[in-house]
Amino acid sequence: MATTDRLGRVVRDLRISVTDRCNFRCVYCMPKEVFGSSYRFLGRSEVLTFEEIERVARAFVDNGVTKIRLTGGEPLVRRDIERLVERLAAIDGVDDLTMTTNGVLLPQKARALADAGLTRVTVSLDALDDATFQAMNDVGVPVAKVIEGIEAAVSAGLGPVKVNAVVKRGLNEHAIIQLADRFRGTAVTVRYIEFMDVGTTNGWNLADVLPAQEVIDRIGARWPLDPVGRTTPGEVAARWRYRDGAGEIGVISSVTQPFCGACTRARISADGTLYTCLFAAAGHDLRSLLRDGSTGTLEARIAAVWRGRSDRYSELRAAATTSSARVEMSAIGG
Numbered sequence: 001m002a003t004t005d006r007l008g009r010v011v012r013d014l015r016i017s018v019t020d021r022c023n024f025r026c027v028y029c030m031p032k033e034v035f036g037s038s039y040r041f042l043g044r045s046e047v048l049t050f051e052e053i054e055r056v057a058r059a060f061v062d063n064g065v066t067k068i069r070l071t072g073g074e075p076l077v078r079r080d081i082e083r084l085v086e087r088l089a090a091i092d093g094v095d096d097l098t099m100t101t102n103g104v105l106l107p108q109k110a111r112a113l114a115d116a117g118l119t120r121v122t123v124s125l126d127a128l129d130d131a132t133f134q135a136m137n138d139v140g141v142p143v144a145k146v147i148e149g150i151e152a153a154v155s156a157g158l159g160p161v162k163v164n165a166v167v168k169r170g171l172n173e174h175a176i177i178q179l180a181d182r183f184r185g186t187a188v189t190v191r192y193i194e195f196m197d198v199g200t201t202n203g204w205n206l207a208d209v210l211p212a213q214e215v216i217d218r219i220g221a222r223w224p225l226d227p228v229g230r231t232t233p234g235e236v237a238a239r240w241r242y243r244d245g246a247g248e249i250g251v252i253s254s255v256t257q258p259f260c261g262a263c264t265r266a267r268i269s270a271d272g273t274l275y276t277c278l279f280a281a282a283g284h285d286l287r288s289l290l291r292d293g294s295t296g297t298l299e300a301r302i303a304a305v306w307r308g309r310s311d312r313y314s315e316l317r318a319a320a321t322t323s324s325a326r327v328e329m330s331a332i333g334g
């Protein structure tokens with residue numbers, strides 16, 4: 001029986017951050033000014049081991065989780081990540097095991113991940129011109145490296161591959177049509193994400209948000225679209241189909257059309273802290289429970305935390321945005 005929270009939402013999706021490190025410095029997630037050479041990342045002993053992550057995942061499955069997404073930071077910078085995938089893929093009850101990655105290490109890893117049991121990948125790609133993409137990833141990585149990663153994922157069967165693009169007004173809005181044009185008629189679906197006030201370091205401002213409806217209007221003016229809606233409970237993206245049969249796009253509208261009412265997502269940071277919302281100010285420590293040897297307590301602790309959950313930050317955003325602390329996106333991976 002799945003555990004439900006105070007708003008009647010079951011816990012169905014677990015997002016596991018396997019590292020707080022990344023080989024990018026995306027300006028809306030991990031700005032270089034903050035996450036520079038003096039930034040203290042988690043030490044080896046602070047990060048959950050694969051064995052511990054598996055125990056946490058099993059305890060969540062016992063509470064109703066069926067979908068696990070591996071995130072970071074950048075999950076592919078964690079060594080031997082395919083060993084963890086193997087462990088998680090072997091858990092009865094996990095019917096969807098996915099990963100969000102920036103894609104540049106996929107050419108080396110895609111086959112091994114697929115063989116280990118990974119179902120699908122979502123690749124972040126915010127623009128198709130190097131000038132904009134490099135300005136956004138802030139480490140000079142060219143678009144071609146990510147395209148190579150996407151192609152490696154498609155040929156390894158890690159599909160349907162999704163591409164996530166965060167749209168910031170005045171920065172990469174020209175990429176909306178370019179991305180649609182590039183991936184229409186392919187096995188890859190583009191999802192446009194509204195720029196969000198995640199964490200406290202990305203200088204978020206409502207004026208920089210390009211609403212999802214404007215994305216739909218711009219693409220629809222070029223290629224007519226029909227709404228598909230959300231077809232699975234808790235689905236993050238609202239889906240739209242090209243009328244000419246060239247596939248779909250998605251929009252994730254946390255700012256202008258929040259979807260907290262159906263939010264079934266729990267998040268674990270790399271140091272074993274449970275967060276019940278992307279915009280949570282604080283979390284719940286599970287690592288000490290893992291390391292003091294008691295397993296039974298873990299399921300009960302997770303159930304108790306989830307039953308006490310009433311998060312709906314995006315619906316309350318206008319009232320709550322000012323200075324409240326929020327966990328960093330790079331610590332829980334979106």
Ligand code: SF4
Pocket residue numbers: 254259260261263264265276277278279311312313314315
């Ligand atoms: S703001 Fe929090 S509660 Fe709302 S959808 Fe996002 S993670 Fe879920």
